[in-house]
């Protein structure tokens with residue numbers, strides 16, 4: 001990570017704490033690694049992201065319904081899903097720093113560095129040749145670029161084979177061959193790579209025996225699979241249809257760093273879309289495009305998103321890609337889109353002895369549906385919004401401000417109600433205005449400090465609009481509205497405010513453009 005970007009992430013982390021977005025969990029006991037609590041502003045932003053996703057999935061698609069399944073599930077579910085045997089990450093330790101890493105991630109990072117080098121070569125050449133530069137030709141013919149490409153392809157192929165064949169020896173050898181150094185100590189003194197299961201377990205009931213061992217779900221998806229027939233039958237759903245769910249998931253991550261990007265206790269927003277066998281690729285493409293549009297409608301910048309096809313397919317998938325986002329630490333996975341075949345339903349049929357099939361009345365036949373899954377981390381969505389919203393600005397008068405340019409429909413508070421002074425009937429008028437808005441919009445009432453200081457505090461938590469109530473308000477029912485991003489101020493009638501907020505802050509306006 002470049003020094004500058006690392007600084008941005010640090011600033012985002014400390015801003016999130018200072019302004020009540022995210023606190024380290026159990027802070028008075030020195031925290032708990034990779035576990036975080038959401039504060040008063042954080043929970044509002046998080047709830048708004050959930051609502052944006054939930055409304056898009058369940059309201060905008062008449063063939064998708066939601067559920068909320070329990071975190072604890074029958075332990076055999078995790079045997080059937082393959083998680084007991086295959087939900088492992090290869091870990092490797094550096095003997096000098098005593099730090100633990102995911103071996104595959106170290107290798108992927110090394111590949112990303114080679115890709116960056118190619119980009120630099122292209123950039124340099126583009127400058128040198130000016131308008132006559134032909135990028136495609138350059139990439140196909142430049143010796144250095146071709147060398148990097150060859151090495152990237154070889155590395156990817158070896159990584160894929162090692163992961164598929166569970167070949168820990170070759171994974172370690174790849175780390176050695178690529179001369180990967182520990183980012184902390186700079187040393188190349190590595191242990192062997194070994195597999196590590198990521199599921200947390202606990203005991204159910206009062207006797208701690210193996211038979212009572214249950215797992216904290218590592219994905220919400222299995223709660224959907226095991227309820228597939230319940231929902232299909234009671235909801236009279238016809239294939240293709242989807243089931244959506246938002247909920248906690250738990251993973252004992254080997255490397256849990258980068259703030260809320262990789263946590264041990266996090267939330268997922270997942271949707272399983274059940275389709276006719278043979279139609280899964282059509283729906284996979286549909287959901288890829290559809291999910292990208294959902295992300296881009298937020299207006300954080302189209303260039304901040306890209307697709308990344310999976311080289312190493314999970315045990316259940318026949319096609320998979322990520323939607324990556326440009327976080328402060330670079331492009332990283334935000335959402336996964338997977339064509340999961342009929343693996344999960346078939347496996348649950350086998351392990352439970354119950355049929356999980358759909359009767360197609362048109363064809364007069366039963367089949368086990370194929371599944372296309374969309375799975376986005378709620379906390380990662382939160383980080384994508386927060387990190388791209390964080391802006392430091394130098395103002396014309398030489399002062400500086402920090403403003404969170406959060407898309408207004410997601411902002412924790414939509415509007416601040418600010419009586420200019422705490423007397424002359426202004427607080428009462430301000431309260432009356434707030435009471436007329438609070439049914440539809442999260443309002444923030446603030447009457448302490450100068451108006452300038454209050455504006456800055458609202459900028460820092462991303463409140464898109466401030467309404468200042470002054471003496472003139474009492475006479476002519478007008479107020480000053482101040483816009484967060486432009487800092488422009490207008491005088492408007494009190495009864496126009498609701499319409500204006502509605503236009504800028506309603507989630508439905510985002511949904512309309514998708």
Ligand code: GAP
Pocket residue numbers: 218219220221251253260261262263264266267268270333334335336373375376377378379380
């Ligand atoms: N049901 C499929 C599944 O769980 P995944 O790619 O392992 O697939 C889906 O996870 C999404 O969940 C990821 O794209 C990411 O946004 C989020 N996620 C996964 N592990 C996470 C973690 N440790 N902390 C935060 N978010 C995580």
